[in-house]
Amino acid sequence: MEQNQINLLVSGIIIILVFGVFYFLIFPEYQKITLKDGEIKTLEKQIESINNYYLFTENNFKKLKDAGWDNKKKIIESNFTSSPFFFPKVHHFLRVIASENGMIVSNITNSNPIEISRTQDKYKDNIEGPVKKTTFNMSLTGSYNSFKSLLSSLENQARIVTIKSISILPMSKRSENMPSDFFDFNLSVDLYSY
Amino acid sequence: MAIDIEETKKERPKSKNNLLIILVLILIVSFIIYFILAFVFMPQKEAEVKRLTAEVASLNTVAVKTNINELNMAKMFINDFRVLLENSPKVSKFFDSFQVWSHPQIEYSNIRFESASRKATMSGVTSTNRNLMEQIAILDNQEAIESYELSNIIIDETGKTTFNLVLIVKPNLLR
Numbered sequence: 001m002e003q004n005q006i007n008l009l010v011s012g013i014i015i016i017l018v019f020g021v022f023y024f025l026i027f028p029e030y031q032k033i034t035l036k037d038g039e040i041k042t043l044e045k046q047i048e049s050i051n052n053y054y055l056f057t058e059n060n061f062k063k064l065k066d067a068g069w070d071n072k073k074k075i076i077e078s079n080f081t082s083s084p085f086f087f088p089k090v091h092h093f094l095r096v097i098a099s100e101n102g103m104i105v106s107n108i109t110n111s112n113p114i115e116i117s118r119t120q121d122k123y124k125d126n127i128e129g130p131v132k133k134t135t136f137n138m139s140l141t142g143s144y145n146s147f148k149s150l151l152s153s154l155e156n157q158a159r160i161v162t163i164k165s166i167s168i169l170p171m172s173k174r175s176e177n178m179p180s181d182f183f184d185f186n187l188s189v190d191l192y193s194y
Numbered sequence: 195m196a197i198d199i200e201e202t203k204k205e206r207p208k209s210k211n212n213l214l215i216i217l218v219l220i221l222i223v224s225f226i227i228y229f230i231l232a233f234v235f236m237p238q239k240e241a242e243v244k245r246l247t248a249e250v251a252s253l254n255t256v257a258v259k260t261n262i263n264e265l266n267m268a269k270m271f272i273n274d275f276r277v278l279l280e281n282s283p284k285v286s287k288f289f290d291s292f293q294v295w296s297h298p299q300i301e302y303s304n305i306r307f308e309s310a311s312r313k314a315t316m317s318g319v320t321s322t323n324r325n326l327m328e329q330i331a332i333l334d335n336q337e338a339i340e341s342y343e344l345s346n347i348i349i350d351e352t353g354k355t356t357f358n359l360v361l362i363v364k365p366n367l368l369r
Binding site: 007010011014015017018021022025026029030032033036037039040043044046047050051054057058060061064069073076121123126127128129131148151152155160161162163164165166167168169170192 | 307309
C-alpha cells in the first residue's frame with residue numbers, strides 16, 4: 001500500500017470518528033444540557049411565583065390581622081360552629097333579644113339544620129363552606145313598636161338572622177293586666193352554622 | 195531539469211500530512227468539547243437543579259402553610275357572610291314604609307309578610323269607602339310597590355268597609 005493510500009484511509013477514519021464523536025457524544029450531551037437549562041428556568045419561575053404568592057399572602061394576612069380578624073374569628077367560631085350547644089345558645093339568644101326589646105316569648109321551636117347546598121336557595125352556589133340553615137319559629141306577644149325594634153335588632157346582629165316570615169295577629173288570650181296595644185306575633189327566622 | 199522534477203514530487207506528501215494533522219486536531223478538539231460538556235457543564239447544571247429543587251422545598255414551610263390556611267378560612271367565612279347578608283332582606287324596612295303608606299283612618303290586622311316572595315297580606319277595615327279610595331291613591335303613588343291587589347271588599351249599610359290587601363314590594367325596598 002502506498003503512503004498516499006494510507007493517509008487517505010487514516011483521514012477517512014478520523015473524519016468518521018469526528019462525526020461519531022459529534023453525533024453520539026457531543027449532540028446528546030448538548031441536548032441533556034438544554035433540557036437541564038429548561039428545568040432550571042422552570043424552577044426559577046416556580047420560585048419566583050411562590051415568592052410572589054407568599055408575599056401576597058403575607059400582606060393579606062397582615063391586613064387581616066390589622067382588621068382584628070382574631071376577635072372576629074372567635075365570634076364566628078362561638079356563634080357559628082355546630083355543636084351540641086348551638087340550639088340552646090340560639091334559643092337563649094332569641095329569648096334575650098326579644099325581652100331586651102320588650103317582647104314576651106311564649107314559645108320557640110326549631111327545624112333540623114339543613115345544608116344550604118341541598119336547599120333550593122338561589123344563592124346556594126355562591127356559598128363556599130358547609131353552611132347549615134336552621135329555621136326557628138317564635139311566638140311572641142308585645143306592642144307593634146316593640147316588635148319593630150326587635151326586627152331592627154335582629155337585622156343588626158353579628159349573628160346573621162334572616163327573617164323569613166312575620167304574622168301579626170290580634171291577641172288570642174288577653175289577660176286583664178295586658179295593655180290594649182299588644183298583639184300576637186309569629187316570627188320565622190333562619191340562623192346559620194358551620 | 196531533472197532536479198526540478200524531483201523537488202515537486204517531495205512537496206505532495208507534506209500537504210497530505212498537514213491535512214492529517216488538522217483532522218487529528220479536530221478529533222482532539224471534539225473530544226475536549228465532549229469532556230467539557232459532560233464533566234464541567236453537566237455537573238454544574240445538575241447541581242443548580244438540585245439547589246433550586248431544595249429551595250422550592252424549603253419555601254413550603256409550616257408557618258407559610260398555616261397563614262395560607264388561615265387566609266383561606268377567612269376568605270370562606272367572609273364570602274359566606276357576604277352572601278348570607280346580601281340574601282337576608284331587611285324586613286323592618288317594609289314595616290317602616292308601610293307605616294308611611296297606610297291611611298290613618300284604616301285599621302289593618304292579620305298582617306303576614308313573606309320575605310322570599312316579598313308579599314304582604316292583610317285585612318283592613320275603615321269607617322267609609324272614601325278612606326279606601328284614598329288608600330288606593332296612596333298605594334298607586336309608591337315606587338317601592340311592585341303590585342297590589344284588593345279583594346273581598348264589603349261595604350255595609352253604615353259605610354263601614356272591610357277588604358283584603360295583597361301587596362308585593364320591590365326587592366330594593368328590603369336591602
